[in-house]
Amino acid sequence: xNAMTLPSPLRSLLRAVLLALFAFAxxxxxxxxxxxxFAERWYFPSKLxxxxxxxxxxxxxQPRGNALASLGTSIWIAVLTVFLxxxxxxxxxxxxxxxxxxxxxxxxLAFLLPQAVPNLPVYVNIAQVFYQIGLNGTxxxxxxxxxxxxxxxxxxxxxAAFASVDVSLExxxxxxxxxxxxxxxxxxxxxxxxxxxASAIFVFLESLDEFTGTYFVGVPDVTTLPLLMFxxxxxxxxxxxxxxxxxxxxPSIGFMLVVERFLKADVLAMVGR
Amino acid sequence: xxxxxxxxxxxTGVALAAPALAVVGAFFIAPLAMSAIVAFRSxxxxxxxxxxxxxxxxxxTDLLFTLAIVLLSTVLIGLLSIAIAGxxxxxxxxxxxxxxxxxxxxxxxxxxxxxxxxxxxxxxxNGMLNHVLIGSGLIEPLSAQSMLxxxxxxxxxxWKQAPFVTLLLAGAMASLESQHIxxxxxxxxxxxxxxxxxxxxxxxxxxxxxxxxxxxxxxxxxxxxxMINPNSPTMVTVDVAYRINTFADYPVANxxxxxxxxxxxxxxxxxxxxxxxxxxxxx
Numbered sequence: 001x002n003a004m005t006l007p008s009p010l011r012s013l014l015r016a017v018l019l020a021l022f023a024f025a026x027x028x029x030x031x032x033x034x035x036x037x038f039a040e041r042w043y044f045p046s047k048l049x050x051x052x053x054x055x056x057x058x059x060x061x062q063p064r065g066n067a068l069a070s071l072g073t074s075i076w077i078a079v080l081t082v083f084l085x086x087x088x089x090x091x092x093x094x095x096x097x098x099x100x101x102x103x104x105x106x107x108x109l110a111f112l113l114p115q116a117v118p119n120l121p122v123y124v125n126i127a128q129v130f131y132q133i134g135l136n137g138t139x140x141x142x143x144x145x146x147x148x149x150x151x152x153x154x155x156x157x158x159x160a161a162f163a164s165v166d167v168s169l170e171x172x173x174x175x176x177x178x179x180x181x182x183x184x185x186x187x188x189x190x191x192x193x194x195x196x197x198a199s200a201i202f203v204f205l206e207s208l209d210e211f212t213g214t215y216f217v218g219v220p221d222v223t224t225l226p227l228l229m230f231x232x233x234x235x236x237x238x239x240x241x242x243x244x245x246x247x248x249x250x251p252s253i254g255f256m257l258v259v260e261r262f263l264k265a266d267v268l269a270m271v272g273r
Numbered sequence: 274x275x276x277x278x279x280x281x282x283x284x285t286g287v288a289l290a291a292p293a294l295a296v297v298g299a300f301f302i303a304p305l306a307m308s309a310i311v312a313f314r315s316x317x318x319x320x321x322x323x324x325x326x327x328x329x330x331x332x333x334t335d336l337l338f339t340l341a342i343v344l345l346s347t348v349l350i351g352l353l354s355i356a357i358a359g360x361x362x363x364x365x366x367x368x369x370x371x372x373x374x375x376x377x378x379x380x381x382x383x384x385x386x387x388x389x390x391x392x393x394x395x396x397x398x399n400g401m402l403n404h405v406l407i408g409s410g411l412i413e414p415l416s417a418q419s420m421l422x423x424x425x426x427x428x429x430x431x432w433k434q435a436p437f438v439t440l441l442l443a444g445a446m447a448s449l450e451s452q453h454i455x456x457x458x459x460x461x462x463x464x465x466x467x468x469x470x471x472x473x474x475x476x477x478x479x480x481x482x483x484x485x486x487x488x489x490x491x492x493x494x495x496x497x498x499x500m501i502n503p504n505s506p507t508m509v510t511v512d513v514a515y516r517i518n519t520f521a522d523y524p525v526a527n528x529x530x531x532x533x534x535x536x537x538x539x540x541x542x543x544x545x546x547x548x549x550x551x552x553x554x555x556x
Contacts, residue, residue: 015369019376026379028402029395029432036394047404084296092293099286108549110294114301115486116541116548118493120510121308121530122301128523129304148300151293209384212495215514226386226496233390233500242394245387252382259381 030249036242056239067244070228073139077224078207080143085151085203086158090196092151093158094184114152119212122148127216137221145213150203157202161195162188205255209248308534312527324528331512332529338506340536342423343491346430347484353435354483358442359468363454374443381436385429389500392429396420396501425501426508430491438483445479446472482547485540492537509533 036042037056039049060067092111101107114122126145127136135141165188173183189196211226218227225248233241315321329336357377364370380388395401398419406412420428449472457467473480498508509529516526 015366019369019372022373023376024405025432026376028405029391030379032395032401033391035401047408088293088296091289095286095289099289100283101286101290102283105549107290107294109545110297110302112545112548113305114297116489116537116544117305118489118530118533118537120493120495120513121527121534122304124513124517124523124526124530125304125307125311126300127517129307144296144300148296151296155293205382209382209386211384211386212493212510215495216517226384229390230386230496230500233393238394241390245390248384248387252384252387253379256378256381 033242033245033249036238037246039239042238056243060240060243066223067225067228067240067247070223070225070244071247073222074208074224074226077139077142077146077222078204080139081146081150081207082200082203084143084147085154086196086200089151089154089199090158092155094162094188096155096159097162111152111155114149119149123213123216126213130217136217137219139222142214142218142222142224145217146207146210147203149210149213150206153202153206154199157195157199158192161192161199164195165191201255205251208251308527308530311523312531314524324524325532327525328528328532331525332509334506335509335512336529336532336536338423339492339508339510339533342426342430342508343488343536346427346434346491347488349427349431350435350438350487351480351484353431354438354442355468355473355480357435357439358446359464359472361443362446362449362472363464363468377439378436380433381440383433385433385494386496386500388429388433389497392425392432392497393421393500396425396428421501423502426498429497429501430494434487434491438480438487441479441483442476445476449475478547482544485544488540489537489544492533 035049038052038054040051040053040055042049062068095101096107096111123145130136130141135144169187169191170183173187174180178186208224209226210224211230214222214224214227215230218224223231225244229241229244229248232238232244312324313320313322315323357373361370361374364373383391396419397403398417400419402420403412403417407414407417453471454467457471458464462470493510494508495510495514498511499514502508503511509532513526513529516522516529
């Protein structure tokens with residue numbers, strides 16, 4: 001053993017206390033949100049809700065309520081964003097991983113920029129341009145904004161996924177007479193598939209959670225779930241805001257629990273996000 | 274390298290990358306360039322600095338406030354992630370390590386807007402934090418105060434971003450050669466020394482990339498300051514939204530955006546250099 005100064009029972013106690021504090025820091029805020037989602041009435045200075053119930057859940061989930069409509073809008077936008085992003089990112093990722101590119105560093109820079117630069121100026125100006133050409137407040141406008149950010153992640157993950165495919169497998173297929181396209185379709189693509197699925201999930205989540213771009217480009221007609229949550233919260237309706245927040249937490253936490261099955265830490269480190 | 278055996282590859286590659294480049298170019302790089310133009314253009318179309326002087330007149334406090342909040346958050350995120358990732362790598366109690374590994378990553382993919390809502394209730398005067406502090410006798414009921422000011426923003430940022438940096442850092446630490454660490458331990462070095470002298474220098478790059486990405490991300494978060502601390506002094510993002518929504522004042526809004534770009538520039542430059550080298554090395 002090394003030279004530790006604290007006796008061991010004291011160390012165990014200290015460790016337990018620190019872990020408990022840490023658990024409170026992580027789960028305390030989430031628990032507070034959970035309580036708000038089921039609180040019928042909760043006034044100062046009572047520590048816990050005065051009455052629990054599901055009234056606000058009924059209100060959120062009523063067939064004509066705008067929460068369900070926002071959920072639908074959010075999912076539809078996210079699905080379209082995934083399709084658009086992957087459609088352009090998979091070829092680009094393959095090119096970066098396997099082919100020689102002129103102006104390679106310039107191309108890399110273009111794909112890194114959206115992560116390295118604050119996005120606010122982009123949203124502000126794109127909203128102005130979209131307003132002039134009638135794309136503001138449309139699903140397409142929001143999808144384009146989400147995709148321009150999401151495809152960057154998709155390019156990197158796809159590129160890492162293709163780079164990790166063993167070249168000798170491809171060469172074997174080519175030597176047996178497969179065309180470049182057949183080789184890509186039957187060898188490279190299936191092996192890289194887990195990485196590509198991971199990038200699709202990343203893009204989906206990012207689009208689902210995106211706030212600032214939708215805030216500027218989506219107004220006044222496109223209300224996604226994050227915007228609905230924000231409006232409810234700013235309007236002082238903490239119950240509706242908390243229920244919507246819980247809905248948004250489900251995919252985020254689900255992905256957090258499985259992320260390492262899709263992506264190893266080294267790929268994640270390369271993705272850098 | 275295995276790539277580029279055929280000369281045709283060169284243009285195939287460009288053709289394959291072109292659609293993605295077009296999307297990034299049209300919907301990211303062009304608007305970014307537009308920002309620079311709008312911020313320097315006068316009503317008559319000439320060059321002017323009046324938008325910047327107006328931005329400084331109105332928002333110097335907020336610019337400094339933004340920088341202070343984001344820097345403080347970045348430092349706290351760095352310290353926390355080093356502590357957590359360090360314990361995950363060097364901890365001796367397997368159960369504590371497993372619990373910490375399970376605990377730390379919950380906020381990882383929680384969106385900022387949800388983190389804002391969560392902290393808005395948790396840190397309020399009547400929030401759970403105050404109730405727990407009062408209940409455990411740490412503060413008097415009368416001295417309970419709302420933390421929904423700069424502190425709330427920092428807490429929300431650190432809560433949301435520290436797990437991300439920790440994930441990267443713990444990944445990098447796990448892939449280190451364990452012989453070095455073990456050798457140092459066998460020579461009697463204490464864990465803190467091993468962490469500072471042997472582990473950290475080897476994962477410096479990963480730590481810096483994680484912190485720079487967090488720094489840049491936090492600079493352009495709008496929802497958290499809007500929800501936690503919308504009144505002056507506040508973050509520049511709130512001012513930008515206000516200039517646009519209230520006055521449709523795009524020139525000053527763009528001047529403010531460019532100033533926050535300047536705040537991010539050093540970090541962005543470091544990150545771009547580091548990341549493109551890294552991708553170049555793997556691809």
